[in-house]
Amino acid sequence: MGTGIWRMAWRNIGRSPRRTGIVLTAVAVGLAGVLLAMAVNYGMVYQMIETAIATELGHLQIHGAGFDQEPGIEICIEDGERLATRALSGIPGLEAWAPRVRSQGLLYSPRANVGVQVVGIDPAREARVSVLADSIVSGSYLDGQRRKLLLGEKLASRLHVEVGDKLVLSVQDVHGEMTGEAFRVGGLFRTASGDLDRGSVFLRIDEGEQLFGLGDAISELVVIADQRSHVDDLKREIEARLSGDLEVRTWKELRPLLVYFVDLFDQMGWYVYGAVFVAMAFGIANVLLMSVYERIREIGILMAIGMGPRRLVVGIVIESLLLTLLGVVIGLAVGTLSVWLLRDGIDLSRWAEGLTAYGIGTKIVPVIRSKDLIIPTLVAVATAVFASLWPALRAVRIRPADAVRHI
Amino acid sequence: MSMLEARGVSKVYETRGVETIALRGVDLSIEGGEFTALAGPSGSGKTTLLNLFGGLDAPTEGVVVLDGDDLGSLTSSQLAEERLHKLGFVFQAYNLIPVFSARENVEFVMELQGVPPSERRRRAMAILEEVGLGDLADKRPLEMSGGQQQRVAVARAIVSQPRVVLADEPTANLDSKTAGTLLDLMEELNREHGVTFVFSTHDPMVIEKARRTVRLRDGAVVADERKAGSA
Numbered sequence: 001m002g003t004g005i006w007r008m009a010w011r012n013i014g015r016s017p018r019r020t021g022i023v024l025t026a027v028a029v030g031l032a033g034v035l036l037a038m039a040v041n042y043g044m045v046y047q048m049i050e051t052a053i054a055t056e057l058g059h060l061q062i063h064g065a066g067f068d069q070e071p072g073i074e075i076c077i078e079d080g081e082r083l084a085t086r087a088l089s090g091i092p093g094l095e096a097w098a099p100r101v102r103s104q105g106l107l108y109s110p111r112a113n114v115g116v117q118v119v120g121i122d123p124a125r126e127a128r129v130s131v132l133a134d135s136i137v138s139g140s141y142l143d144g145q146r147r148k149l150l151l152g153e154k155l156a157s158r159l160h161v162e163v164g165d166k167l168v169l170s171v172q173d174v175h176g177e178m179t180g181e182a183f184r185v186g187g188l189f190r191t192a193s194g195d196l197d198r199g200s201v202f203l204r205i206d207e208g209e210q211l212f213g214l215g216d217a218i219s220e221l222v223v224i225a226d227q228r229s230h231v232d233d234l235k236r237e238i239e240a241r242l243s244g245d246l247e248v249r250t251w252k253e254l255r256p257l258l259v260y261f262v263d264l265f266d267q268m269g270w271y272v273y274g275a276v277f278v279a280m281a282f283g284i285a286n287v288l289l290m291s292v293y294e295r296i297r298e299i300g301i302l303m304a305i306g307m308g309p310r311r312l313v314v315g316i317v318i319e320s321l322l323l324t325l326l327g328v329v330i331g332l333a334v335g336t337l338s339v340w341l342l343r344d345g346i347d348l349s350r351w352a353e354g355l356t357a358y359g360i361g362t363k364i365v366p367v368i369r370s371k372d373l374i375i376p377t378l379v380a381v382a383t384a385v386f387a388s389l390w391p392a393l394r395a396v397r398i399r400p401a402d403a404v405r406h407i
Numbered sequence: 408m409s410m411l412e413a414r415g416v417s418k419v420y421e422t423r424g425v426e427t428i429a430l431r432g433v434d435l436s437i438e439g440g441e442f443t444a445l446a447g448p449s450g451s452g453k454t455t456l457l458n459l460f461g462g463l464d465a466p467t468e469g470v471v472v473l474d475g476d477d478l479g480s481l482t483s484s485q486l487a488e489e490r491l492h493k494l495g496f497v498f499q500a501y502n503l504i505p506v507f508s509a510r511e512n513v514e515f516v517m518e519l520q521g522v523p524p525s526e527r528r529r530r531a532m533a534i535l536e537e538v539g540l541g542d543l544a545d546k547r548p549l550e551m552s553g554g555q556q557q558r559v560a561v562a563r564a565i566v567s568q569p570r571v572v573l574a575d576e577p578t579a580n581l582d583s584k585t586a587g588t589l590l591d592l593m594e595e596l597n598r599e600h601g602v603t604f605v606f607s608t609h610d611p612m613v614i615e616k617a618r619r620t621v622r623l624r625d626g627a628v629v630a631d632e633r634k635a636g637s638a
Contacts, residue, residue: 002518002519003518003524004507004511004514004515004519007506007511008506008507008515011506011507012506297501298501298505300463301498301501301502301503301504303490304461304490304496305490305491305495305496305515305519305563305567306487306488306489306490306492306494306516306519306520306567307487307491307519308484308487308488309483309484309487310484311519399463400458400462400463400464401455401464404463404496404498404575
C-alpha cells in the first residue's frame with residue numbers, strides 16, 4: 001500500500017484533536033492501568049517465588065530416591081558433602097550449593113512445646129543459597145557457635161523464649177528411636193515466609209547429623225543457579241553426573257502451587273486485557289464511525305478518483321491502527337514510568353501478617369515482563385483492526401453518487 | 408466506436424416509497440475528443456446522467472458503455488479501476504482531499520495507478536505549472552481560493568491521462584472571471600491533450616464554450632446541438 005494512504009490516515013487522526021485526544025487518553029490510561037496492575041500482580045507472584053527459593057527451595061534440590069513421595073530422615077544421601085564436592089564442581093551455571101539435614105521434631109520451652117521442621121545447615125554454605133544469614137533480627141547466625149538454634153521470631157514468641165534461653169529439641173532418629181538434646185536460642189530470624197518463621201528451627205549440620213544418627217549422610221543438597229532461566233539446563237547436567245538413585249527436582253517440581261499461581265495470574269491477565277480491549281474497541285469503532293460519517297463526501301471523491309473498496313477499507317484500518325498504536329505507545333510509556341517510579345516497592349506493611357502466609361513481604365516491587373509489553377501491543381493491533389472493520393465496511397457500502405452529493 | 412454511450416437509460420429514485428423519475432429512456436453517444444455540455448434546469452437529470460457515465464451510480468434500466476465496457480457488468484472494484492484509468496472527475500466544490508496539499512492531491516491518483524514516486528512528482532509539478540498553480544503546490548485546499556481549488560481538481564482529473572473528464576457544474580461556485588479562466592483551461596487541455604470533456608451545467612458561459620450541447624428536460628434529451636465546425 002502506497003505512502004499516500006498512510007499519510008492520509010496519519011493526517012486524518014490530527015483533524016479532530018479533541019476526539020483523537022479522548023481515544024488516545026482512553027487507550028493510554030486503560031493500557032497503563034493494565035500494565036501497572038499486571039506488574040504489581042506479577043511482582044507479588046515474583047516475590048512469592050523468590051521468597052520460596054531464597055528461604056527454602058533453592059533452584060534445585062537433590063534427594064535420595066523416594067523422598068518426594070514420602071519425605072523421611074531415613075531417605076538420605078550417603079556421604080553427601082563429599083559426593084557434592086565431586087559431582088557439583090565446575091558445572092557451568094551453578095552458583096552455589098549447600099547440604100541440609102531435614103526432619104520433624106518437637107521443641108520444648110519451659111512454657112510451651114511446638115512441632116517444628118528441624119533443619120541442619122552448613123552455616124557458611126547456607127549463607128550462599130538462602131537469605132537465612134541476612135534475616136537475623138536478634139542474636140547471631142550460627143557461625144562457630146555450638147549447641148545453638150536459630151528460630152523464627154514468631155516461633156520464639158509461641159514458645160515464649162528469647163536469645164540465650166534454653167530449649168529441648170526432641171526428634172526421632174534414623175533408627176526410629178526417640179532422642180533429644182538441649183540447645184540455647186542463638187538467634188532469631190524474620191523472613192517473608194510466615195511458614196518458615198512459625199515452624200522451622202535451624203542448627204549446625206554436624207549436630208543435626210549426630211542428633212538424627214545419620215553419620216555422614218545428609219537429607220538434601222540445595223543448588224542455586226546463576227540465573228533462574230538456566231535451572232532446567234542445570235538439572236539435566238546434574239542428573240547426568242549423578243547416579244540414578246538420586247532425585248533432582250527444580251523449584252517448580254518441588255512447589256507446583258507456585259507455578260499454578262503464575263498460570264492463574266496470567267489467566268487473570270487475559271481476562272483484564274479482554275475487558276479493557278473490548279471497551280477500547282467500542283470507543284475506537286465509535287470514533288471512526290463518526291469520522292467516516294463526517295467524511296462521506298470525501299469518501300465519495302476518493303471513490304470517484306478510482307480508490308477501490310479494498311483500498312478504502314485498508315485506509316480506515318490504517319487510521320485505526322495508527323490511532324491505537326499511538327495510544328499503546330503512550331500507555332506503555334506511562335505504565336513503564338509508573339512501574340519505574342514504584343521501583344522501591346509499594347509498602348503493604350498494614351497487611352503484612354496476611355501476606356507472609358503467601359511468602360510475600362511488606363513491600364511489593366512491580367515487575368514488568370517482556371510479554372506484558374508484547375501481548376497488549378498485539379492485542380491492541382488486533383483490536384484496532386477489529387474495531388475499524390465495521391466503520392470501514394459502512395464506508396464502502398456508501399453509494400458513490402450519494403457520497404459526492406453529501407455536504 | 409463511441410467513447411461514452413447511454414442506451415435506453417432510465418433512472419428512478421425511491422425515497423420513502425415515493426418514486427422520482429430522474430431519467431427516461433435516454434439514448435446518447437459521445438465521441439472521443441468532444442467538448443460537450445449537458446444543459447438543463449435543476450432536476451432535468453444532467454447530474455444523474457453524468458453519475459451514470461462515471462459509474463458512480465447504476466441505471467434502473469438501460470446500458471451505459473464507457474470505451475467499449477458495459478459498466479453494468481462490472482463489480483465495484485472493476486468500476487473503481489475503470490474510473491482510475493479512464494475517467495477524471497471535477498465536481499462543483501470540495502473536490503480535494505483536505506489533508507493533502509495541491510501536489511499531494513494530484514499525486515495521489517497517480518499513486519493509485521502505480522506510477523513511480525519520482526515520475527509522480529515530476530508529472531504533478533508539470534500539470535500544476537500548466538494550470539498556473541506551480542507556486543501553490545504545497546498549499547492545502549483551505550489555503551486556496553475556490554477557483555484555485557477547481558484548477559487543482561482539473562489538474563488532478565487530467566494527470567491520470569483519462570479518456571474522459573466528467574465535470575459536474577464546475578463553474579457553479581465561481582465568479583464569472585474565474586469561471587472563464589477555468590473554462591479556457593479545460594478547452595486548452597481538450598485541444599492539446601485530446602481529452603473528452605463532458606459537463607453538466609446551466610451556466611450560459613459553459614454552454615457558450617461547448618462545441619456540443621445536449622439539452623435535458625424532465626429526464627429526457629430534448630435537443631442535441633452542435634456548433635458549426637465541430638465534429
